[in-house]
Amino acid sequence: MAAMPEGTAGTPVLALEGISKRFGAVQALSEVDLEVHAGEVVALVGDNGAGKSTLIKVIAGVGPADTGEIRWEGRPVTVTSPGAAQGLGIATVYQDLALCDNLDVVGNLFLGRELRHFGVLDEVAMEKRSRDLLHTLSIRIPSVRIPVASLSGGQRQTVAISRSLLGRPKIVLLDEPTAALGVEQTAQVLDLVERLRSQGLGVILISHNMVDVKAVADRVAVLRLGRNNGVFDARGTSQEEIISAITGASDNAVSRRRARSDSPKEATDE
Amino acid sequence: MSDPTSGQTPPGAADPAGPAGSRRATGPKHRADPKDTPGPAGPAAQAQIDPRLLVREQGFAGYVGEFKRRMHSGELGSLPVVVGLAVIWVIFQSLNSQFLSPQNLSNLSVDIVATGLISVGIVFVLLLGEIDLSAGAVSGACAAVLAVLHVNEGWSPWAAVAAAVAVATALGLVHGLFFAKIGVPSFVVTLAGMLAWTGLQLWVLGPNGTVNLPYDGLIAQLTSTYFNQVIAAYGLAALAVAGFLTVSMVGNARRRAAGIPFRTTGDVILRTAGLAIVAFGAAYVLNQYKGLPLALLIFLAVVVAADFVQRRTRYGRSVFAVGGNIEAARRAGVNVAAIRISVFMISGAMAAVGGIFAASRIASASQATGQSNVLMMAIAAAVIGGTSLFGGRGTAYSALLGMLVIQSIASGMALQGVSNSIQFMVTGAVLLAAVVIDSISRRSQKAAGRA
Numbered sequence: 001m002a003a004m005p006e007g008t009a010g011t012p013v014l015a016l017e018g019i020s021k022r023f024g025a026v027q028a029l030s031e032v033d034l035e036v037h038a039g040e041v042v043a044l045v046g047d048n049g050a051g052k053s054t055l056i057k058v059i060a061g062v063g064p065a066d067t068g069e070i071r072w073e074g075r076p077v078t079v080t081s082p083g084a085a086q087g088l089g090i091a092t093v094y095q096d097l098a099l100c101d102n103l104d105v106v107g108n109l110f111l112g113r114e115l116r117h118f119g120v121l122d123e124v125a126m127e128k129r130s131r132d133l134l135h136t137l138s139i140r141i142p143s144v145r146i147p148v149a150s151l152s153g154g155q156r157q158t159v160a161i162s163r164s165l166l167g168r169p170k171i172v173l174l175d176e177p178t179a180a181l182g183v184e185q186t187a188q189v190l191d192l193v194e195r196l197r198s199q200g201l202g203v204i205l206i207s208h209n210m211v212d213v214k215a216v217a218d219r220v221a222v223l224r225l226g227r228n229n230g231v232f233d234a235r236g237t238s239q240e241e242i243i244s245a246i247t248g249a250s251d252n253a254v255s256r257r258r259a260r261s262d263s264p265k266e267a268t269d270e
Numbered sequence: 271m272s273d274p275t276s277g278q279t280p281p282g283a284a285d286p287a288g289p290a291g292s293r294r295a296t297g298p299k300h301r302a303d304p305k306d307t308p309g310p311a312g313p314a315a316q317a318q319i320d321p322r323l324l325v326r327e328q329g330f331a332g333y334v335g336e337f338k339r340r341m342h343s344g345e346l347g348s349l350p351v352v353v354g355l356a357v358i359w360v361i362f363q364s365l366n367s368q369f370l371s372p373q374n375l376s377n378l379s380v381d382i383v384a385t386g387l388i389s390v391g392i393v394f395v396l397l398l399g400e401i402d403l404s405a406g407a408v409s410g411a412c413a414a415v416l417a418v419l420h421v422n423e424g425w426s427p428w429a430a431v432a433a434a435v436a437v438a439t440a441l442g443l444v445h446g447l448f449f450a451k452i453g454v455p456s457f458v459v460t461l462a463g464m465l466a467w468t469g470l471q472l473w474v475l476g477p478n479g480t481v482n483l484p485y486d487g488l489i490a491q492l493t494s495t496y497f498n499q500v501i502a503a504y505g506l507a508a509l510a511v512a513g514f515l516t517v518s519m520v521g522n523a524r525r526r527a528a529g530i531p532f533r534t535t536g537d538v539i540l541r542t543a544g545l546a547i548v549a550f551g552a553a554y555v556l557n558q559y560k561g562l563p564l565a566l567l568i569f570l571a572v573v574v575a576a577d578f579v580q581r582r583t584r585y586g587r588s589v590f591a592v593g594g595n596i597e598a599a600r601r602a603g604v605n606v607a608a609i610r611i612s613v614f615m616i617s618g619a620m621a622a623v624g625g626i627f628a629a630s631r632i633a634s635a636s637q638a639t640g641q642s643n644v645l646m647m648a649i650a651a652a653v654i655g656g657t658s659l660f661g662g663r664g665t666a667y668s669a670l671l672g673m674l675v676i677q678s679i680a681s682g683m684a685l686q687g688v689s690n691s692i693q694f695m696v697t698g699a700v701l702l703a704a705v706v707i708d709s710i711s712r713r714s715q716k717a718a719g720r721a
Contacts, residue, residue, distance in 0.1 A: 082601075083603075094601070096597070098595065098597055098598040098601045098602075099595065099598055100590070100591045100594035100595045100598050100599065100662070101594055101595065101662070102590060102593065102594035102661075102662035102663055103587075103590060103591060103594055107587060107590075107591075108598075111587070111591055111598070111599070111602040111604070112599075112602030112603035112604055113602075113603070114584045114587060116584065119583070120582050120583065121581075121582050121583060121584065121587060124521070124524045124525050124528050124530065125528070127525075127528075127530050128528045128529070128530050131530060
């Protein structure tokens, strides 16, 4: 609702301009722009092969762009490694959760950045911080000391997301967080996305599910064949319009004829 | 269904889905409109209470309930091996009253050391979900290196020990590099290693094939030294109990101060008492014979140190993570290749230490050292003790418990005059039983949503 105007007012936390990337003969991304503000959920949608994953990899530092500029809080930066992205404050939650089933929740949350106390794992401090973190995010799991294997899919996803928050990021990238989740579990994850927004984080949400996108996103950025195919206000745009931007259905003979006959509606930019 | 209504009731109202109220309190900004937000998870909300707290609040009955729940859901831990060990001891004692005699138990405690030390290294490899088939050959080759350097070349025993362990670590490095950097399956790398290092062992030993170690030398004394002062064994037991109690109390105090679930004092006392019974019982039995064996002391120290590394250090946590999910570990910033290589180096080094004790026990290094069934016994011990072959689950103590089981069978059979053939078959059956228990417990853990 009010999120979009107030968000677009300030300098975006993360701004991509003219991002292009080529894999051999395939131009995966050409001249893509994207802006994310603090406290804003931007949904990144597009058909398979539209370049979503490539763009995510550019932002996460896994596959840097060939050309184009990335600006972080207004200043140009280079993101050439996952470490650099994390150093800036970009946290990425990949689709295949990347949790260790045999470790408990605390072990997973702190994997790779364990707190230590004279060189020995400080389980007490880690458990306390885990409980505090999960409490702030209103995440309910039976105990932080049970193996992640015993959690439901939605709980696992919330653990994966909260894990990304331990590094105190400003931007969180969520790659299909609700894929393969049930209705109730999806609801839990979407609740969490809203909580991230209310805590002032910028969220980039990749999803194929238009219902989820409409439920939590403030803006919807559509990619089609490696190009921007419009940025929509999620509240003021119908699902059909977004889907036609994704599929390119808006750009055919029928739609052009209809566009001429209808009163001019908001244009999809190039 | 109840959620939209609970969203409308004032926070103070009697509300069965109580946590919904606190939920609104935490996120009032976007909770203002409950219509467009999906409801909270009722069942998940009720499961919020920490089950361990629940157990402690219920006192003794809570522990019984928790025990039943764990058995039902397949979280067996070390229970099968402890029960199995008790059964084995009862059977052999009933067959031969010499079995539980101080002399036999004392010898048993020294006999487990050589293979047990190899098994400690194997546990690290199994935690990764990999296998090291070369451990036996490495132990034999390094025993040969030790004997030749010490006896034939006249090196001091300490220098020879250091050289043997260094050679084994280098061999482990070779396995690790081929496995982690080139991507050859560990099974194949270490199978090739097993053949190659057996050849190395024969080459180092030369035409004679056996090098005798000085009977009263330092290396032979590793397994022939007993601390026969009564205070030694009891002192060690007291130290272990006091150490355990201190660590538990300090840990508990910190947990209490941090406001996270902690064990009750009764719980701590119960565990300490359990450890005290085992430790002082063992000390009493050892004192009935020659006293505390140096080899056993070293073995216990190594097991405790390995357990500490596995459970209390960042390195150990990384080993478990790689064993659980390689991709997750890599994304979390764990250097997977370094972990893999280092684990094979540990396995090599422990194999060498085991080989040194094996040579010490018979005061010679021969072509037979580390050959035949040593490797299989080391792997079987780890698995019987409860370390999973599938990676990510296990503890260093499984090397100790598993070796006790295997050596008890061997010792009991030897007392009965049963031939080797039967011994092998029985040990094989016990190994199979251990793996069956592991597999079944995994299955019921899956069914209970815990694997």
